[in-house]
Amino acid sequence: MAVSQRKLDATEARLSAMALPEGGAWLTEARETALARVRDMGLPARRDEYWKYTRPDTLVDAAATTAAVFDHGEAPVFGDIDRLKIVFVDGVFDPAQSDALDGENLTIERLADIGAADIHWAKDLYGALEAKGQSPVERPLAALNTAFATDGIVIRATGKVARPVSLIYQHVSESSDVVLHHIIKMEEGADLTLLENGPAAARFNKVMEIDVADGAGFHHVRAQGRDHERRAITHMFGRLGKESTFKSFTLTVNGVMTRNECVLELTGDDAIAHVAGAALGDGDFHHDDTVFITHDAVNCESRQVYKKVLRNGATGVFQGKILVQPGAQKTDGYQISQALLLDDDSQFYAKPELEIYADDVACSHGSTTGAIDEEGLFYLRARGVPKDIATDLMTLAFLAEAVAEIESDELSEEISSRLEGWLIRRRQA
C-alpha cells in the first residue's frame, strides 16, 4: 500500500530532529537500515488500520508528555525473589544498583558497550527479528527503536540459568523519554527466566528480540509499573526453534497509555508459545495488547490468554492473530480475550483473527465483554460477603485464568498478590 505523502512528511519532520547514536560499524549499519525502514513505512498515524483503537500521537510526538513520578509506597515487585538485578534509571544502566553481570551459563553485556565494538555476535540478531516482524503488518515504532536505542541488555544463555535475570526500570525524571533495545539469545537447550518491572520513563519505547534455539525454554514475567501518567510502546519479537518453549506474562496496572505488541514465529516443529496478560485500569487508562503469532512448522502449540478489568471509563484493546502458514499441520492454536467492565463508561475493543493455510489444524478463538455476574455476586453476598469484597473476589477469579499461565508458583503468587493489592487499594480509596 502506498504511504501517503502527508504521512511521509510528518515522519521526516519527526526524524529531522533526531540523530542516530554513535556506535561501532555493525551497530551503525543496523541502525541505518532500521532508519530506512521507518522512512519507507512512515510513523503510525491516527487513521492507520492497525492503530484504529489506540491513538499513536503521544507515542510518536517529538517530545514525551511529562509524567509525574509516582511514589506508590509498595514493596517492589519480585522483591522477595532471588534474582540477578539489572537496574536502569530513566533508561540508563545503573551499575551501583545492579548485580555483577555474570552467572553460570550466562553472559550479559550492555548494548552501549558492545555497540562500540567493531564486531559482535549480536550483529546477526539486532534488528533482524524486528525487521522480519514488519511483515505482513508494519510496526514502525519498533524500527524507530532499533534505529535510536541507546542502551539495553544483551543476554546469551548457554544452559540452564538457575536465578532469574531481573530488569528493573526506575522512573526518576518527569520528562524522561527512553528507548531501550534488548537482545536475548537462547542457545540450544538453554533455559532462562526473565523478569521485568517498573515504569521506566515518562515515555518508554522498548524492543526485545528473543531467539529461542531448539529445545530451549524462555520464561518471561513482567509488571509494568504503577505510574499513572506513564506511556509505553513495547515490542517482543520471538523466534522459536524445534521443541522450544516461550512463555510470557504481563501485568499492567495503571498507565495512561500502554501498547504491548508481541510477535512470535514458530519456526521449528513441536514448539510451544504461551502469551498472557492481565490488565487493571481505572479512569484515564488505555491498554492495548497486539499479538501476532505465526505457525510455520508442524505440531506446534500457541495460546493467547488476555484479561482486562476496566472501570471509570478505562479503555482496553486486543488485536490478536494466529497465522497458520501452508504446511504447518497439526497446529494447535488458542486465543481468548476477555474484558470485565465494572461500569457503563468503560470500553473494550477486540479484534480476534485467524488466518489458516493448512488443513489439519485445531484453532479456536473467543472474546467476551461483560459485567460482573450478578448471580454469583448475590450468592456471595447471601453468604455474608460484603458487596465490595464479593466484587473483588469475582474480579480476581476472572483474572485467574491469565495468571495461571505463569508456570512458576512463586511468580504467579507474586502477581496474584499485586492484583489483590490493587483491588484492596481501590476498595479503600
Add this chain to the structure above:
Amino acid sequence: MLEIKNLHVKLEEEDKQILKGVDLTVEAGKVHAIMGPNGSGKSTLSYVLSGRDGYEVTEGEASLEGEDLLDLDAEERAAAGLFLAFQYPVEIPGVGNMTFLRTAVNAQRKARGEEEMSATEFLKVVRAKAKTLKIDADMLKRPVNVGFSGGEKKRNEILQMAMLEPKMCILDETDSGLDVDAMKLVSEGVNALRDAGRSFLVITHYQRLLDHIKPDVVHIMANGRIVKSGGPELALEVEHNGYADILAEIA
C-alpha cells in the same frame, strides 16, 4: 425468630404482584414447611427474605429476632443469622470453595464484631464438617460448585450452613435434583443442625423430604398467600390428594 406480617411483593420489572399478604411466624427451634403448587410464590418469599434484587416490597414487614430484615443488604441479613440454601446453587469459576467459605465465615464474624477464624482452625473445622457430609478434599479445593453434580451442590449448601451456623435457615427446594441416598445425606446434615436456638423454613413440593426433616408446622401457600396451616399431617394430605381439595376448600 422469623416474623412476617402482611408481606406484599411485586417484581420490579414487570409490575407483577407475587406475594399478596403473607403472614408467618417461625418460633425459635421450630421447623416450618411451606408447600404449594408451582407459581404460588414460595421461592419468591425465600428470595425476598434473603435480599435478592429485583423485588419490591409494597406492603408489610419481615423481621429476624425483632430486627427489620427488609432494610438490610443481603450480606447484613446473612450476618444477622439468615441463611438461604439455594434451589440452584450458583457456580463461580475461579473462586475456590475453601476461599469462598473462609471469606464468608470471617466476613460474618467481622460484621458481628467477633474475632476472625485462623486458617488452621478453619481448616480443622471445615474438614470435620465436610467429612460427615461426604464432601472430599477435592470438592473443597475446586471452584465453587463448578462441575459439581446436583447432589454435590446441595451437600455443599449444607456444608456452608454448617460452617456459618445461622439462626434462621431457609431451604428452597433442597430436595430437587436429589436421589434417595443424597436426600438422606442432606437431611441428616440438616437434622444435625437442629437446635433450640435455630429455626428452619423448608420449602418443598413433596412430602418425601418431610419424612426425613420432620416439620413442626406445615403451611400451604397458594396465589401469594399462606392459605392453610397445620401439623405434619397436612403434608400427607397433600401427598395423597394434591392441592385441589385444599384450594377448593378455601375458595
